[in-house]
Amino acid sequence: EAQVTQNPRYLITVTGKKLTVTCSQNMNHEYMSWYRQDPGLGLRQIYYSMNVEVTDKGDVPEGYKVSRKEKRNFPLILESPSPNQTSLYFCASRGQAVAQLSYNSPLHFGNGTRLTVT
Amino acid sequence: GENVEQHPSTLSVQEGDSAVIKCTYSDSASNYFPWYKQELGKRPQLIIDIRSNVGEKKDQRIAVTLNKTAKHFSLHITETQPEDSAVYFCAARRNAGNMLTFGGGTRLMVKP
Numbered sequence: 001e002a003q004v005t006q007n008p009r010y011l012i013t014v015t016g017k018k019l020t021v022t023c024s025q026n027m028n029h030e031y032m033s034w035y036r037q038d039p040g041l042g043l044r045q046i047y048y049s050m051n052v053e054v055t056d057k058g059d060v061p062e063g064y065k066v067s068r069k070e071k072r073n074f075p076l077i078l079e080s081p082s083p084n085q086t087s088l089y090f091c092a093s094r095g096q097a098v099a100q101l102s103y104n105s106p107l108h109f110g111n112g113t114r115l116t117v118t
Numbered sequence: 119g120e121n122v123e124q125h126p127s128t129l130s131v132q133e134g135d136s137a138v139i140k141c142t143y144s145d146s147a148s149n150y151f152p153w154y155k156q157e158l159g160k161r162p163q164l165i166i167d168i169r170s171n172v173g174e175k176k177d178q179r180i181a182v183t184l185n186k187t188a189k190h191f192s193l194h195i196t197e198t199q200p201e202d203s204a205v206y207f208c209a210a211r212r213n214a215g216n217m218l219t220f221g222g223g224t225r226l227m228v229k230p
Contacts, residue, residue, distance in 0.1 A: 035220075040127065042207055042220040043162070058217065059119070090161065106152065107218065109161040 002027045006091050006110035013081055014118055021076045021113045023091030029108070031094045032074040033058065034066065036087040037112075043090065049074055081117040089113045120145040122210050124221025131198050132229050139224045141208035142190040148210040151184060151191045152218075156205045165206075166193070198228045 004025045013019055025032065033048035035058075045058030049068040063085055065077040074093075078085060091110040121144040131137050143151075149170035154162035168175045168182045168191065175182050179198075184191040195202055208221040 033218075040222050042122075042124070042222040043209075044220070045217060048217075059219075106164040106167070107154075107162075109163070111161055 002108070004091055004093055004108050004110040006089075006113050008113060009111060010114050012116045012118065015082055016080050019078050019081060019115075021078075021089060021091075021115070023074045023076065023110060024072050025074075025091075025093040025108070026072065027093060027095065027108065028071065029093035029095045030071070031105075032068070033092050033107075034064070034074070034076045035090045035092065036060065036085075037090060038087050046076070046089075078115075081115075083117050085115065086117050087115060089115060120148055120210055120212075120217065120219040122208060122219050122221040124208050124224055126224060127222060128225045128227070130227045130229065133198060133200060135198055137195045137198050137202070137226055137228075139193045139206055139208070139226070140190060141192070141210075141221050142188075143210040143219075144189070145210070145212065146186075146189065147212050150211045151182070152209050152211075153180075153182060153193050154207045154209065154220075156207065156223075158204070162207060195226075198226075200228050200230050202226060203228045 007022045030051045034046040035043040037043050044060045046064050047066040049055045092107040094105040094107050124141045152167035155165045156162040179196050181194045205223045205225050207223050209218050211218045
């Protein structure tokens with residue numbers, strides 16, 4: 001089954017304790033991205049990657065890191081989490097990041113990770 | 119960068135009525151406009167999208183209209199059903215661009 005898998009689904013942690021949220025897709029998609037969802041603010045892009053070893057900042061990258069060592073995986077790293085990073089996080093992927101048809105490739109979202117930082 | 123505004127933030131309709139959600143965007147270079155539906159506790163899923171060379175697109179009970187001159191696009195749901203209750207997000211992106219900018223979302227409640 002084609003899917004984007006995030007882990008964990010729920011995470012409660014304390015300020016300053018490094019954490020990683022994993023994301024994996026089995027659709028051979030070039031493009032992957034991370035969003036955070038907050039009430040009234042919609043989905044805001046944190047980082048994205050067009051392919052292996054290529055990453056770029058989105059709208060709200062501060063306090064986050066990502067890596068793309070393999071095509072299927074795109075982990076989100078919070079080196080020193082703070083309470084304002086409490087949010088619902090979604091990983092997403094889509095195909096043909098470079099091809100001319102890419103602009104109408106739909107995003108496939110993972111199930112989300114609800115993070116609470118106390 | 120792109121800025122997408124979505125209205126209303128909440129919408130309550132009676133089953134069988136129509137629902138309309140409106141979005142405006144700021145970047146005239148944007149030419150791809152998808153709509154996502156997010157049911158409670160679930161992931162957003164694409165329900166319909168439109169490109170800028172088309173003014174309207176329909177898929178059964180849902181339709182999207184686009185006015186490039188005014189830089190706004192709308193989602194229309196006819197004959198609403200309780201299962202249409204969800205949060206709906208509009209979004210906009212440039213041709214072959216990598217930033218998909220979302221609106222703030224609309225919580226649609228369909229009362230039986």
